[in-house]
Amino acid sequence: xxxxxxxxxxxxxxxxxxxxxxxxxxxxxxxxxxxxxxxxxxxxxxxxxxxxxxxxxxxxxxxxxxxxxxxxxxxxxxxxxxxxxxxxxxxxxxxxxxxxxxxxxxxxxxxxxxxxxxxxxxxxxxxxxxxxxxxxxxxxxxxxxxxxxxxxxxxxxxxxxxxxxxxxxxxxxxxxxxxxxxxxxxxxxxxxxxxxxxxxxxxxxxxxxxxxxxxxxxxxxxxxxxxxxxxxxxxxxxxxxxxxxxxxxxxxxxxxxxxxxxxxxxxxxxxxxxxxxxxxxxxxxxxxxxxxxxxxxxxxxxxxxxxxxxxxxxxxxxxxxxxxxxxxxxxxxxxxxxxxxxxxxxxxxxxxxxxxxxxxxxxxxxxxxxxxxxxxxxxxxxxxxxxxxxxxxxxxxxxxxxxxxxxxxxxxxxxxxxxxxxxxxxxxxxxxxxxxxxxxxxxxxxxxxxxxxxxxxxxxxxxxxxxxxxxxxxxxxxxxxxxxxxxxxxxxxxxxxxxxxxxxxx
Amino acid sequence: xxxxxxxxxxxxxxxxxxxxxxxxxxxxxxxxxxxxxxxxxxxxxxxxxxxxxxxxxxxxxxxxxxxxxxxxxxxxxxxxxxxxxxxxxxxxxxxxxxxxxxxxxxxxxxxxxxxxxxxxxxxxxxxxxxxxxxxxxxxxxxxxxxxxxxxxxxxxxxxxxxxxxxxxxxxxxxxxxxxxxxxxxxxxxxxxxxxxxxxxxxxxxxxxxxxxxxxxxxxxxxxxxxxxxxxxxxxxxxxxxxxxxxxxxxxxxxxxxxxxxxxxxxxxxxxxxxxxxxxxxxxxxxxxxxxxxxxxxxxxxxxxxxxxxxxxxxxxxxxxxxxxxxxxxxxxxxxxxxxxxxxxxxxxxx
Numbered sequence: 001x002x003x004x005x006x007x008x009x010x011x012x013x014x015x016x017x018x019x020x021x022x023x024x025x026x027x028x029x030x031x032x033x034x035x036x037x038x039x040x041x042x043x044x045x046x047x048x049x050x051x052x053x054x055x056x057x058x059x060x061x062x063x064x065x066x067x068x069x070x071x072x073x074x075x076x077x078x079x080x081x082x083x084x085x086x087x088x089x090x091x092x093x094x095x096x097x098x099x100x101x102x103x104x105x106x107x108x109x110x111x112x113x114x115x116x117x118x119x120x121x122x123x124x125x126x127x128x129x130x131x132x133x134x135x136x137x138x139x140x141x142x143x144x145x146x147x148x149x150x151x152x153x154x155x156x157x158x159x160x161x162x163x164x165x166x167x168x169x170x171x172x173x174x175x176x177x178x179x180x181x182x183x184x185x186x187x188x189x190x191x192x193x194x195x196x197x198x199x200x201x202x203x204x205x206x207x208x209x210x211x212x213x214x215x216x217x218x219x220x221x222x223x224x225x226x227x228x229x230x231x232x233x234x235x236x237x238x239x240x241x242x243x244x245x246x247x248x249x250x251x252x253x254x255x256x257x258x259x260x261x262x263x264x265x266x267x268x269x270x271x272x273x274x275x276x277x278x279x280x281x282x283x284x285x286x287x288x289x290x291x292x293x294x295x296x297x298x299x300x301x302x303x304x305x306x307x308x309x310x311x312x313x314x315x316x317x318x319x320x321x322x323x324x325x326x327x328x329x330x331x332x333x334x335x336x337x338x339x340x341x342x343x344x345x346x347x348x349x350x351x352x353x354x355x356x357x358x359x360x361x362x363x364x365x366x367x368x369x370x371x372x373x374x375x376x377x378x379x380x381x382x383x384x385x386x387x388x389x390x391x392x393x394x395x396x397x398x399x400x401x402x403x404x405x406x407x408x409x410x411x412x413x414x415x416x417x418x419x420x421x422x423x424x425x426x427x428x429x430x431x432x433x434x435x436x437x438x439x440x441x442x443x444x445x446x447x448x449x450x451x452x453x454x455x456x457x458x459x460x461x462x463x464x465x466x467x468x469x470x471x472x473x474x475x476x477x478x479x480x481x482x483x484x485x486x487x488x489x490x491x492x493x494x495x496x497x498x499x500x501x502x503x504x505x506x
Numbered sequence: 507x508x509x510x511x512x513x514x515x516x517x518x519x520x521x522x523x524x525x526x527x528x529x530x531x532x533x534x535x536x537x538x539x540x541x542x543x544x545x546x547x548x549x550x551x552x553x554x555x556x557x558x559x560x561x562x563x564x565x566x567x568x569x570x571x572x573x574x575x576x577x578x579x580x581x582x583x584x585x586x587x588x589x590x591x592x593x594x595x596x597x598x599x600x601x602x603x604x605x606x607x608x609x610x611x612x613x614x615x616x617x618x619x620x621x622x623x624x625x626x627x628x629x630x631x632x633x634x635x636x637x638x639x640x641x642x643x644x645x646x647x648x649x650x651x652x653x654x655x656x657x658x659x660x661x662x663x664x665x666x667x668x669x670x671x672x673x674x675x676x677x678x679x680x681x682x683x684x685x686x687x688x689x690x691x692x693x694x695x696x697x698x699x700x701x702x703x704x705x706x707x708x709x710x711x712x713x714x715x716x717x718x719x720x721x722x723x724x725x726x727x728x729x730x731x732x733x734x735x736x737x738x739x740x741x742x743x744x745x746x747x748x749x750x751x752x753x754x755x756x757x758x759x760x761x762x763x764x765x766x767x768x769x770x771x772x773x774x775x776x777x778x779x780x781x782x783x784x785x786x787x788x789x790x791x792x793x794x795x796x797x798x799x800x801x802x803x804x805x806x807x808x809x810x811x812x813x814x815x816x817x818x819x820x821x822x823x824x825x826x827x828x829x830x831x832x833x834x835x836x837x838x839x840x841x842x843x844x845x846x847x848x849x850x851x852x853x854x855x856x
Binding site: 117119120122123124125126127128129130133137138141142144215 | 555558560585587590591592593594596598600602604605606607608609617618620621622665666668669675
């Protein structure tokens with residue numbers, strides 16, 4: 001990728017990160033401040049003392065704090081949909097980000113408010129103030145510097161969380177880093193996103209620190225800020241405010257542009273970045289227009305979400321999986337997704353840096369293999385075919401380590417699929433998916449010790465739709481485009497490991 | 507002006523009860539400065555907070571300016587509108603000032619007025635007037651952090667006066683200040699008491715504060731008031747601990763068995779009289795002075811003296827009678843001890 005290709009991706013990513021984090025922070029403030037204040041007010045010896053409410057809020061906050069963000073995000077799918085009408089994209093990411101940030105910020109608010117001298121509360125009560133007065137005239141204004149410091153921490157944490165938004169197609173800089181830098185091995189993109197994230201976090205911290213200093217200068221004897229000329233103070237405040245408002249506006253624009261994407265004639269296809277996303281992009285950019293179609297690609301870095309998004313109508317089709325995987329999903333989730341056309345097989349292969357032939361592998365050697373259900377099964381069957389291990393009789397495509405009858409003295413190391421080529425230095429051999437092998441700079445046909453056969457291979461990657469859309473003319477047309485000669489040429493050139501296997505499925 | 511009847515406060519923790527107030531009857535007259543003294547833990551702090559119901563008493567009543575505040579308080583921790591309105595008419599100043607550091611001096615003084623719902627212009631006018639009253643007109647725009655301790659307490663006093671209170675509660679207002687500043691703050695309280703007719707209830711652990719500003723005082727011990735009254739009356743009361751604390755006399759009270767130790771208190775015009783030389787000349791006895799002090803208490807001259815007369819008490823009945831005739835407060839130190847000893851023996855015998 002050259003700079004002119006990278007730049008729009010980075011800008012979009014930055015844009016999406018600011019939008020996600022901006023909105024989630026705003027909601028975190030709206031939700032976290034009341035919760036944090038209530039946690040203090042309902043505590044023992046406080047004006048609204050109520051052990052039950054205090055414990056309930058405390059528990060809810062703790063549950064929110066304890067869930068890993070990625071789990072929370074995937075668990076909230078139904079809630080997000082009910083709330084916003086979609087569980088994917090920018091909007092789909094903002095809801096879980098906000099939900100995770102509210103309890104995080106609430107605890108920081110609690111700490112900040114608790115630190116306010118109890119004497120001040122007493123003073124306000126003594127002058128006839130109500131609890132509301134205590135909160136709005138004493139607790140919150142006095143805690144303001146700590147609240148701003150807490151908000152800064154929250155925003156920085158949210159920037160970190162937002163990197164996981166790719167799982168729901170939320171985009172953002174972290175997602176760009178994963179999709180391009182990690183999965184497509186674009187080192188330049190990786191570096192650029194990291195630099196941008198570092199800059200972003202530092203800018204946020206600087207702005208936060210500035211406000212904290214400004215606010216707390218009043219409470220210290222030095223009060224340098226107050227001694228500065230009024231004009232300087234006005235200017236600095238104005239610049240900071242414009243920066244903040246600008247960031248939020250950019251975020252809002254990001255949301256608006258998000259809203260434009262789903263017009264009716266457009267087919268939205270969920271895909272994992274390589275090669276699927278790139279193939280759909282090729283069709284969308286080069287072939288769709290002449291065929292009277294409008295195709296949008298929504299890239300996901302997760303294998304569950306694209307099917308969920310298809311099942312609940314957030315996307316119209318997806319292209320990332322093979323039939324065994326789809327069958328497994330349908331069975332487990334009780335969905336009715338069907339394959340339309342087959343597009344390619346990406347043969348999985350055994351690679352090694354230390355041996356030149358499969359026969360050299362044997363007892364005492366360590367082999368890395370993918371750890372997701374289908375790829376693990378696929379890898380185990382390949383090892384079985386090569387006689388390196390023996391699977392139990394009647395083991396299906398979903399073979400796992402438990403189905404091994406005889407491991408031939410090998411140590412098998414399941415890793416995240418994308419990690420297997422990176423592990424080549426550390427193990428004697430690794431079983432690597434075609435797309436990741438290409439990404440890692442390997443040439444499957446040349447470098448693999450052995451490759452899966454294409455003929456009779458059940459792992460054909462397909463275009464899947466909802467059952468009722470199977471005969472939709474637009475879907476049919478998209479299927480034809482994906483099965484066209486032009487696409488075949490593109491695939492053979494761009495992804496030499498893949499083997500086009502066109503035609504309707506079943 | 508302030509009356510408490512049978513005021514009791516019991517703190518219950520999981521495994522024990524602490525009685526902070528144990529049936530306190532306190533009476534503060536309109537326009538006087540009343541000091542409650544006692545050691546820390548005696549219940550002073552709980553008492554002053556019970557007066558404006560910051561501490562809701564377990565039982566008993568509090569009446570301020572004819573209003574029964576305990577009747578206004580609900581049974582929960584939250585104060586109802588009626589009680590809040592009543593509180594607004596009771597000023598309070600605190601040991602650690604309790605100013606809002608995020609607000610300017612003027613805004614701090616305006617806070618009670620905001621709560622009372624005054625308009626902006628009205629608040630500003632009143633705040634500046636009060637700041638002028640406490641001598642801080644030039645610090646209106648400063649933040650509390652830029653002030654000295656004494657200045658902060660002046661702001662605290664200005665703020666306490668914002669609701670035009672008839673009663674000012676002072677919770678160890680000078681305990682965090684140096685002696686010099688303490689004097690000037692006490693002087694301010696005294697002036698406000700005189701000029702505005704403000705009734706002041708203050709709690710303190712420093713006798714000097716009582717000596718400097720109070721008209722009357724109470725002593726608290728273990729949640730009870732053990733003595734109470736106008737300072738001049740207390741000084742005239744034999745065995746008054748407040749009087750003894752106000753005027754600690756040095757000199758060994760346990761003289762030889764054939765000697766009589768007498769504490770004499772001079773009040774008002776008596777202080778000018780040459781009583782001792784008169785005594786010596788009239789009865790031709792040698793008087794040794796063990797200790798003596800002269801001071802101003804509650805604006806009046808007071809003197810205390812500890813003298814020793816030769817011979818046991820029986821031989822000195824006539825000279826002591828002479829001192830009593832002069833209108834002096836007389837206390838026989840050795841005799842009192844003798845009585846105590848008898849009681850002690852009796853107690854053990856039981």
